[in-house]
Structure formats: structure tokens, C-alpha cells
Amino acid sequence: MKDFEYLVECMERDIIVMLIEKRGMTMSEAFDAFYNSETHEKLNDARSGLYFQSPGYVYSFIDNEINYGKFI
Numbered sequence: 001m002k003d004f005e006y007l008v009e010c011m012e013r014d015i016i017v018m019l020i021e022k023r024g025m026t027m028s029e030a031f032d033a034f035y036n037s038e039t040h041e042k043l044n045d046a047r048s049g050l051y052f053q054s055p056g057y058v059y060s061f062i063d064n065e066i067n068y069g070k071f072i
Helices: 002-023 027-035 038-043 055-068
Strands: none
Touching (some): 002 038, 038 055
16 A cells, blocks of 8 residues: 555645646645645545546646536
8 A cells, every 4th residue: 555655645746836836826725725625535545546647637636626616
């Protein structure tokens, strides 16, 4: 299970950096937005397979969730 955890942690880091760079969020805002999102919940579910995807692909889910208020 350590490989899964490592991949998820790397993805979390990348998504938070993208939120800061693309949406102009502060680090605190980015952490809050991501860790309280359905995207984060899905990323931590190994059955979703999101941890195998690119950060850009996963970012699109959190971006849509922020824009539309739901996981799309």
C-alpha cells in the first residue's frame, strides 16, 4: 500500500501547486479547497484509479468542482 500512498501524496502536491498557480489561491486556500473536495476523496479511493492519471487530468476535476460546485 506504500506505493499507492506515495502516488497520492505526489498528486496532492502537484494539484495544490496548480491551484496556486492557475487560480491564484494562497497556499492555505489551495489546501483548504483541495482537502475538502470530492476530488480529494476520489483520489484517495484506489478503486477510482485517479492516482494513475496525470496531474492535469485530476486538476480538471477539482477545477470543475470549484466552478460548478460538484464533482463532474
